[in-house]
Amino acid sequence: MTAIVDLDPAVAAALKSALGDALVLDSVDAVRRHIDTNLGEDTIVVGPTVDLDSAFELARVMRVQRPSLGVILVRRRVDTNVLSSAMRMGVRDVVEERDIAAIASAVTRSKEVARALRQSVPEGETAEPGPSRGRLITVFSAKGGCGKTTLSTNLAAMLADNGTNEVVLVDLDLAFGDVAIALQLFPKHTIADAVPVGDDLDESALRSLLTNHSAGLTALAAPMQPGVEKTIDSSLVTHILSLLKDMFD
CATH class of the missing domain: 3.40.50.300 (P-loop containing nucleotide triphosphate hydrolases)
Structure with missing residues (x-):
């Protein structure tokens, strides 16, 4: 299951149309309540009208409490400031609002990551401590000359x-x-x-x-x-x- 949160009903409806089977929520508090009662939730899509501080705090908390759950940040414009802050706070992916295909792909990847994490460390169990490894961030595009x-x-x-x-x-x-x-x-x-x-x-x-x-x-x-x-x-x-x-x- 995927949950979408956005303060603008029209934006939330557009995201739901792009993603198909998804639950629409109207506040970050509603997201927290949903997560508390739905332990199988694997992806939260945070829409562009949700302020960055709230989105980052949600991602930061989930990274610790629910590492298998991915937070995908949708913005009207993505720049290096947003990207670097998002990576630091544990956001799984950052996508521009107009790139519908990329949003759908990000959700698919998030579900795959969640599935893999649950298989390696079942909910409620703690992984054995090991050496810290670096984080891999990929910047790519299907066409050249786009920056x-x-x-x-x-x-x-x-x-x-x-x-x-x-x-x-x-x-x-x-x-x-x-x-x-x-x-x-x-x-x-x-x-x-x-x-x-x-x-x-x-x-x-x-x-x-x-x-x-x-x-x-x-x-x-x-x-x-x-x-x-x-x-x-x-x-x-x-x-x-x-x-x-x-x-x-």
Whole structure:
């Protein structure tokens, strides 16, 4: 089940029309009451007329009390300030109001995450403590020229917060990546240098491929030579991201 909360009935109705089977609520207090009596709830969609402070507080509390429940934030406009704050507070996804397909996809992903979390740690039980791993945030679009590089570099810088957090920005636009240019970096190595090592790549070797930008912010640049992207397969990318989650926040 999915619950929608928005102060504007017309907006709530539009979101419900996009998502299908969903419960519409008219306040954050109503959401809290609903969650208390519906332990199987897995996703809350917070509409654009709900103020950010209320949305973030809901996400913060749910992250601790109900980690399987995902809060999806819908805004009329998404910028780096909203994104960085949302990630810090535990919001599972942030989507623009006009992107109906993205909202539906976010709900689907949230349900999948909730299902996986419930299977790994049943409700009422506590997971064994383990080493902390970094959070992976993906910025992508189906088309070019829409500002992915600008958004991702600004988001990474804000999350790094002048060294408060250790953040690595990985440029996976393997054919046309320009993160290094945007950050005014001159990398000695790129992700392509990991290809000869393959599955034997470890944290020490991977760290040697990174380029420092500023306090807390590091980048793994895309290949500079044309055609090299064809040698970088998905298994290597997965391995690199897994290592980086143990190395950064």
